[in-house]
Amino acid sequence: MQSRAAAIRHQTEIAGAGSAKRRWAALVVLMLPVLLVSVDGTALSFAVPLISAALDPTGTQLLWIVDVYPLVLAGLLVPMGSLGDRIGRRKLLLIGATGFTIVSALAAFAPSAAYLIAGRATMGFFGAMLMPSTLSLIRNIFTVPGERRTAIAVWAAGFSGGAALGPIAGGFLLEHFYWGSVFLMAVPVLAPFLLLAPILVPESKDPNPGRVDPLSIGLILLTMVPLVYSIKTFTHYGMSAPLTLLLALALVAGSLFVRRQLTEATPMLDVRLFKNPVFSGAVTVNLLSIFSQAGFLYFVSQHLQLVSGLSPMTAGMYLLPGLILTIASGLAVVPLVRHLRPGYTVALGLLCNAAAFALVAYAGPAGWDLGLVIAFGILGIGVGAAETISNDLILGAVPAHKAGAASAISETAYETGSVLGTAVLGSILNAAYRSHIAIPDSLTAAQAATARETLGGATHLADGLDPSTAALLMESAHSAFDSGVLITSIIGVVFMLIAATIAWRSLRTATA
Template sequence: MSVVLDHKRKAGARQWIALGVLMLPVLLVTVNNTALSFALPAISQGLQPTAAQLLWIVDVYPLMLAALLIPMGSLGDRAGRRKMLMIGSSGFGLVSLFAAFAPTAEWLLAARVGIAVFGSMLLPTTLSLLRTVFRDDRQRSLAIAIWTAGFSAGAALGPIAGGFLLNHFWWGSVFLLAVPVLLAFLIAAPLVLPESKDPNPGSVDPLSIVLAVLTMAPVVYGIKTLATSGSPLESALLIVVGAVCGVLFARRQVAKGYPMLDLRFFRSPRFSGGLAVNTVSNVALFGFLFFFTQYLQLVNGRDPMSSGLLMVPGLVLSILAGLGAERIARFAGLRTAVVFGLVLVAVGFFVVAFTDQQVSEVPVLVGFTLMGAGTGLATTLSTDLVVSSVPEAKAGAASAVSETGYEVGAVLGTAVLGGLTTAFYQAHLDLPAGVPADGAQAARETLGGAFDVAAGSPLGAAIADAATAAFCSGMQLTSLIGGVLVTAVAVILVRVLRGDRRVRRAEG
């Protein structure tokens, strides 16, 4: 009887303070990443990286994060989640200092790798500690809603803070955002956060860790390479290598008494359905952001600060939808609330697909606002589905899988939907006669390249108009595909969650 009462005990002031402390690294990671996207032009001018180096400075973070989240979540279960969180926070801060003062592009790239390694220790442990701190189901759902809202809050603060710093200081200042936040966390965390770990973790399995990394990294990189017009053969080989390693990883987990990742998790519709929602929502969001930020800054000529401010309403609505998710689920039913969130995401895409962005930016802003509300609602509930579907001792591993869904979704959103936007832009670009061959090639590469060519050409207005028309056509076609994809997942999810008894109980 005492165990049951302990499991359902209500959280007090100390636990809610602990939630506030756990939000600091969450805010830190998201602010750091979104602020960096606005610093890329300044980094290009300051360090003069090659095109490949600049791409890797952006891509290496989500690539490494996706590869390391599951191993780090499992290590946290074994070594202690608070200990892992402290190590990750200290390393994240130190490497951020290194990145801020990097003298060359190579040094900055190395720093981004380090930030990803230590960042992979943060997200699974914060989410799994919520499962330990909040044992009451409703309080845990609210805590996860606040945790999820922290992502949107960080995404909203990143462009604003980054825009302010870049308007007043050098590009490295965006990395210094991490330092005061981490200092506050390292002081407060030992005082209010409990240590927790799997009581029967088994030994650390280095081969499983290696296989997990070799499963995720080649597949994600192969898809990115294929989507950015790389070698199809190279992409296929990378994906095959990842798939083979994935099979070996799965066979090893099944054979072990204490696996790093218990594959039985995936038998639960709550777990698998929640993971699908996390992944697809981030595919949609980051694919949308790929063309949204270019549209605001290049097509509409807005500076980073004003572009960031225009994103705030959608991100604020995402926060509010996340905070109200548990109440919406109680009113409408859990399955209905999750599916409704995905429907809002799809409608956001369709608004862009069936309107003319050359006439007004309002439809794109409306689309992003709907998407913010939909992702805030859907991912909050789906994260709770994943975390609550496994035993508490395995919360770190389950949280890591959930976070991997986020990161893989982010990578695929940029790679697949971003790649489609670029491909449609290139297919629809109709440059005026008289543009030199080298200028035409640069204009076809990217929208930014087209505006650079237009700035130095007597045909500048015609080139800019052609590029704008082609890019807006690409946005529309990509949005149509994105909307159809999300709608299909919503329909499938209705059937998947219908068969889960715990979802039916929650709805009853």
């Protein structure tokens, strides 16, 4: 009997070990689309100057090239999360990966800014199928809280690792090939995923999912698109009657969406989840943390290339320490929260973000590249800690069968933060640049308009001017750009202090 019991126990241990190996193998496979999405984001940031030179976009078009992808994601993540709950999260992930790969390859050959914006929007449609599916699959694969937290830390580290790889790989491609090569990276990343995911990643569904509601999808889009467009337009042209109407439309659509979800028997999004202060606080932290990182990356990538004159790859290497610290911080907080409450850990991370912006505001970016590297490292520590714990709190606050909805909300906050970080801080930066730049009298009206639009436009224009005029223009353009960096850094400090206060108040009751 003892021998039989030992044999049974041994078989159980083997089965358990095999199951554990399969879980972690599935996680490795799920990292591939995560890496792709994060690589795409940071690589594109470093391609902005070359895109500006090649396609000659206006300042608004340049912002839309960066913003339209996360904007479409933000509007479709919740519906796609609901669709994944219904048809299967793995199935939706495979559809999204296939579409994303094809559209990325097409976007690489866009002949104009308008075509590239359209391509980025379509990438956003398929990208909305990727991120919530990976996070909800992780929630269902790893059911033990300790394992789940480690898996989420690896997921967040993979996201940060892709962000670290993006500037290096993107910089290499941009130095040796044309700007569209950054989009072709999707093919070698997603090809192995499409082969391995059906084998290693288990399918999961919600047994009682909310229906896919076209009206609710429309209301989400009518909330997000006018809101971000209004922010961009306000910083460029100021307030106007049409802008007021768009903001009112976003407010009304958002209110109707919430009301519809509250009255539906099986809502597409259970907004009652936000009654949980830990859940709502973690979502808010998610949004504001990425807001800071996206805004910081927007100006630091341009400063290093267009003001300091670094190549794309060298500029990427300058940011590598900060992105590595993001990964290390995300993994380090997993054991830390056993001794320090999660809410306090998140608040400390956000205070690191505030310190990073304060360092830039105090020292000033002009001629101080090392200071920007240090500031980005501090920011990386804060983002890594805040993102890992807030994502874990979001998923831990809901039952496993609602993982799709919770993941979609988490990713919506992430992408909304990315949109608003670039839209708000980027638009304020552009507005400050336009108001401070002094245009040489010898330039034509068309040349002056180009120089005022963006720093990239001024840099490209200066290449065709006589040396004395070009030097005068670039001195003014660099000074104007860095004055905008100072303003956005001060705003970043204020936002991060608000976020830290929210985290301390709403998450202090959360336990590891």
